[in-house]
Amino acid sequence: MTKNTKYFKTCPGCGLEKEIKEEQTYCKSCFKALHYGEIENNLTPIKQANILKEIKKNKGEVFLVTDILTFRTNLVKKINNYVSPYRLTIIINKIDVLPKSINMNRLYQWTKKILKENGIEAKELIFLSSLKNYGIDYLNERFLNNNSNLHFIGYSNVGKSTIIKALAKVNNIEAKNITSYTLGTTLGKISLQYQTQELIDYPGFINNSNFLNFLSKKEIKKFIIDKEIKTRNYVNLENKIINIENRWYFNIKTKEKVSFQIWINNLLKIERNNYEKFLLSLDNRENKLTRIEITFDSKLYATKKMLVIVGLGIIFLPEQFINISLFLPENIEWYIEDSFFQK
Numbered sequence: 216m217t218k219n220t221k222y223f224k225t226c227p228g229c230g231l232e233k234e235i236k237e238e239q240t241y242c243k244s245c246f247k248a249l250h251y252g253e254i255e256n257n258l259t260p261i262k263q264a265n266i267l268k269e270i271k272k273n274k275g276e277v278f279l280v281t282d283i284l285t286f287r288t289n290l291v292k293k294i295n296n297y298v299s300p301y302r303l304t305i306i307i308n309k310i311d312v313l314p315k316s317i318n319m320n321r322l323y324q325w326t327k328k329i330l331k332e333n334g335i336e337a338k339e340l341i342f343l344s345s346l347k348n349y350g351i352d353y354l355n356e357r358f359l360n361n362n363s364n365l366h367f368i369g370y371s372n373v374g375k376s377t378i379i380k381a382l383a384k385v386n387n388i389e390a391k392n393i394t395s396y397t398l399g400t401t402l403g404k405i406s407l408q409y410q411t412q413e414l415i416d417y418p419g420f421i422n423n424s425n426f427l428n429f430l431s432k433k434e435i436k437k438f439i440i441d442k443e444i445k446t447r448n449y450v451n452l453e454n455k456i457i458n459i460e461n462r463w464y465f466n467i468k469t470k471e472k473v474s475f476q477i478w479i480n481n482l483l484k485i486e487r488n489n490y491e492k493f494l495l496s497l498d499n500r501e502n503k504l505t506r507i508e509i510t511f512d513s514k515l516y517a518t519k520k521m522l523v524i525v526g527l528g529i530i531f532l533p534e535q536f537i538n539i540s541l542f543l544p545e546n547i548e549w550y551i552e553d554s555f556f557q558k
């Protein structure tokens with residue numbers, strides 16, 4: 216051992232090899248995160264390809280954790296190339312953000328359809344809220360008498376570390392892994408001795424087209440949907456642009472006035488600005504925006520549709536022929552999807 220390596224150890228907060236003083240448990244950045252709620256490092260977590268390779272070699276059970284509002288995008292395409300269905304479970308976390316009126320049976324069918332469309336097969340699909348402890352007892356019991364190691368993988372910020380902490384708590388085990396509202400919190404593999412097996416927390420995969428990637432840490436806190444969403448109703452006005460915190464904008468054109476719903480963080484301000492003026496100001500903006508034109512005819516579909524903007528929120532599309540002009544930072548992922556609500 217050289218002189219300098221003796222202080223390097225794996226930080227139990229983020230899972231990275233870091234220089235840590237002998238008397239301290241966490242690296243500097245995790246210590247700050249724990250005490251001041253700030254994650255300050257901008258380090259890159261282990262690569263997705265390496266995690267998947269490791270998962271493939273391993274024999275344990277794999278839990279692909281996703282989050283309900285960006286379910287389609289948070290699925291790992293071709294996951295069955297790495298994990299066969301009999302050892303794969305899909306977890307859909309953060310269901311507490313959904314309004315209470317949601318029909319869980321329909322939601323289940325909705326998720327199954329999306330899995331099928333993505334060619335993903337798993338032995339089980341579990342809805343969870345690790346923050347509200349919904350489903351944690353079920354998961355914990357499911358792990359009794361199961362000796363295989365339990366690997367939690369998925370995109371960043373879906374709540375993998377929070378789930379592991381909740382499971383540990385049920386068993387009075389101390390889990391030191393850090394959780395945070397920012398992206399890229401867990402950076403290396405963190406194992407925790409659980410009942411008779413290990414719970415393994417992995418760094419989240421990074422989706423570069425998630426809106427949250429474009430924001431400062433302070434802004435992420437503002438935009439992230441972390442509480443039960445209050446649906447906001449709006450009527451479209453052709454000469455007005457809907458402005459959400461000067462970060463993203465849209466305008467909906469229809470033959471007749473229609474109302475539509477938006478799901479975003481409850482505290483975000485929604486303003487209506489003059490559309491013409493907005494268009495004129497586009498070139499002078501500091502944060503450049505991409506204009507996306509979407510034409511949508513609800514008559515072509517048997518189900519209601521929603522427009523998901525990854526990391527930002529959802530617009531439930533009115534049931535009419537509409538034109539939407541969407542102004543987003545470049546390369547943000549968006550898609551139109553069957554709505555959570557029935558026609």
Ligand SMILES: Nc1nc2c(ncn2[C@@H]2O[C@H](COP(=O)(O)OP(=O)(O)OP(=O)(O)O)[C@@H](O)[C@H]2O)c(=O)[nH]1
Nearest residue numbers: 345346372373374375376377395396399400401419
């Ligand atoms: N509303 C809600 N928020 C949750 C839930 N689970 C986790 N979160 C929040 O989601 C954010 C991310 O949680 P983490 O557990 O750090 O996410 P992660 O998947 O481990 O993220 P990485 O380590 O970056 O891969 C935190 O702000 C959590 O409080 C949940 O069930 N409901």
Ligand SMILES: [Mg+2]
Nearest residue numbers: 375376400401
């Ligand atoms: Mg984590």
